[in-house]
Amino acid sequence: MSALVGGVEAGGTKFVCALGRDGEIVAETRIATTSPAETLAAALAFFKHQGSPAALGVASFGPIDLDERSPTHGFITTTPKPGWAHTDVAGPLRRALGVPVAFDTDVNAAALAEQRWGAARDAGSVVYVTVGTGIGGGAVVNGRPVHGLAHPEMGHARIPHDRAADPFAGACPHHGDCWEGLAAAPALAARWGVSPQSLPDDHPAWALEAHYLALGLANIILTLSPERLVLGGGVLARSGLLERVRIDVRGLIGDYVRSADIVPPALGNRSGVLGALALAADLAG
Amino acid sequence: MSALVGGVEAGGTKFVCALGRDGEIVAETRIATTSPAETLAAALAFFKHQGSPAALGVASFGPIDLDERSPTHGFITTTPKPGWAHTDVAGPLRRALGVPVAFDTDVNAAALAEQRWGAARDAGSVVYVTVGTGIGGGAVVNGRPVHGLAHPEMGHARIPHDRAADPFAGACPHHGDCWEGLAAAPALAARWGVSPQSLPDDHPAWALEAHYLALGLANIILTLSPERLVLGGGVLARSGLLERVRIDVRGLIGDYVRSADIVPPALGNRSGVLGALALAADLAG
Numbered sequence: 394m395s396a397l398v399g400g401v402e403a404g405g406t407k408f409v410c411a412l413g414r415d416g417e418i419v420a421e422t423r424i425a426t427t428s429p430a431e432t433l434a435a436a437l438a439f440f441k442h443q444g445s446p447a448a449l450g451v452a453s454f455g456p457i458d459l460d461e462r463s464p465t466h467g468f469i470t471t472t473p474k475p476g477w478a479h480t481d482v483a484g485p486l487r488r489a490l491g492v493p494v495a496f497d498t499d500v501n502a503a504a505l506a507e508q509r510w511g512a513a514r515d516a517g518s519v520v521y522v523t524v525g526t527g528i529g530g531g532a533v534v535n536g537r538p539v540h541g542l543a544h545p546e547m548g549h550a551r552i553p554h555d556r557a558a559d560p561f562a563g564a565c566p567h568h569g570d571c572w573e574g575l576a577a578a579p580a581l582a583a584r585w586g587v588s589p590q591s592l593p594d595d596h597p598a599w600a601l602e603a604h605y606l607a608l609g610l611a612n613i614i615l616t617l618s619p620e621r622l623v624l625g626g627g628v629l630a631r632s633g634l635l636e637r638v639r640i641d642v643r644g645l646i647g648d649y650v651r652s653a654d655i656v657p658p659a660l661g662n663r664s665g666v667l668g669a670l671a672l673a674a675d676l677a678g
Numbered sequence: 679m680s681a682l683v684g685g686v687e688a689g690g691t692k693f694v695c696a697l698g699r700d701g702e703i704v705a706e707t708r709i710a711t712t713s714p715a716e717t718l719a720a721a722l723a724f725f726k727h728q729g730s731p732a733a734l735g736v737a738s739f740g741p742i743d744l745d746e747r748s749p750t751h752g753f754i755t756t757t758p759k760p761g762w763a764h765t766d767v768a769g770p771l772r773r774a775l776g777v778p779v780a781f782d783t784d785v786n787a788a789a790l791a792e793q794r795w796g797a798a799r800d801a802g803s804v805v806y807v808t809v810g811t812g813i814g815g816g817a818v819v820n821g822r823p824v825h826g827l828a829h830p831e832m833g834h835a836r837i838p839h840d841r842a843a844d845p846f847a848g849a850c851p852h853h854g855d856c857w858e859g860l861a862a863a864p865a866l867a868a869r870w871g872v873s874p875q876s877l878p879d880d881h882p883a884w885a886l887e888a889h890y891l892a893l894g895l896a897n898i899i900l901t902l903s904p905e906r907l908v909l910g911g912g913v914l915a916r917s918g919l920l921e922r923v924r925i926d927v928r929g930l931i932g933d934y935v936r937s938a939d940i941v942p943p944a945l946g947n948r949s950g951v952l953g954a955l956a957l958a959a960d961l962a963g
Contacts, residue, residue, distance in 0.1 A: 456935060471933070517825075517826070518824075518825070518826040518827075530901070534819045534820060534824055534826075535819060535820040535821065535822045535824070536820065537820045539803075539819055539820070539902060539903065540802075540803070540903065541802070541803040541819075541902060541903035541904045541905050541938070542803075542903050542904065542905045542935075542936050542937070542938050543903045543935050543936050544903050545900065545901055545902065545903055546900045546903070546935050547900055547901050549900050549931075549935075550896070550897040550900045550901060551837065551838050551893055551896065551897060551930065552836060552837075552838070553836050553837070553838050553839060554838060567932055568930075568932065608836055611835070611836065612835040612836060612897055612901070613901055615830065615831045615832055615834050615835045616815070616830055616832050616835060616897070616898055616901045616902065617824060617826060617830065617901065617902070618824065618825065618826035618827050618828050618829050618830055618831070619826045619827065620826050620827045645836065645853075646834075647852055647853065648756070650741060650828050650831050650834075651827050651828050652827070653826070653827050
């Protein structure tokens, strides 16, 4: 049996801490995200009470510093969340627990969890995209999450935007009508003036949403050629939307290259914390 | 000293065959690309004359089949090049030489060569983009070229296209105004009605070209977060274009994430055949 490892899904509203092995969680707690000091102390208390894990994985909201040569490796960097910009998350956990800590984005961790235990189990390369209050994307390529100078920020890619058909200027404070600015939940709410949940299934909002999601996903497929693309998040709960997106992606790519299967997540809202456990397991060996 | 390995850059107009080690070529020949049988026979004759290499790498034009579980692994697949669609390239070479054959796209191989011996030597993850008669992109992530269901086809991604400012419909036979359809050399020629070489440096064509290249590159950077992006090909020979592209990419990404350095290739037109040698060396161990 593999060693018991720890996982932290560090989110903007809650931290989920778990102890587990092989994709099974044996103990778990949820902590409201308040100040860094208070939140990290509560996470530490959980792991100390449970007995130290062999290793810890942290799947964090971002942007984060993943460069192991950087003095701020393991930090959350330029987040607008009050109190959390330039906060060391991995360091205090590593020092207090005395175990190795793996650190990655929540969406890279989710891609890893879906590949290991979820909807992408037989796929060699996986992209995970979530569409909710923002659009986030992570990927596993050649066996490991994709890192580089930083980490994927797929939600901020630019897609074609026909301003005659859709004069909405976009909701992203950084880039206006980037992918997230056109297609995340706040864009839907601002464009149509109502909560997305209240838009009926036959509202034209959903055809436009499928079109925008497909444009971004087709570009990702043409860039990474994943074997499986897992598409989740609150906006995708809309009945029929995933099938519309699949059809539009096929239309955009055509017969030129084979397109990845686009599937819903199998792990639901567990993918982040399970991904944190997967990161830890890889570190524990 | 490492073993002598063979490399084939399989291009649409010529095959470059080389024998070498550690990034040094000790023998080389160029073969015009005619029929598959004739071209592959000439390549084989070169390697048999030189003495069999320990392994062979093939860096091919595409699309190609890289799926090792596929019965057509090692084939060029749906190319429009007459006589070459659905042609087994790796198989005849492997059988005739009796050595292991590594097979990849020309641009993935070029990314590998630039990382090992060229402009991306200290970078952990690399993207290589070439802009000429088409736009092709390859990448090395987590130590190996990016494969998936197929391979990257970055040139066919969609970018914003303001038809009021640029009414040109795009030159891609598959997708119209995809990235390649807006920004490869044939698009420049068709949009302005003259050969791109004859457009003066201060022609508005170049500001538009920099803008389109930057849109595609910014999306790749946001998707893959490479440490280094190597940008080459005939169109980039235009004086000042690379610097304009750098400025526009910075403008598009803003301060949100760190953007990769965008650099010219160091290996010039040797990157394909050197990449083939790198693929072979990795196989020979």
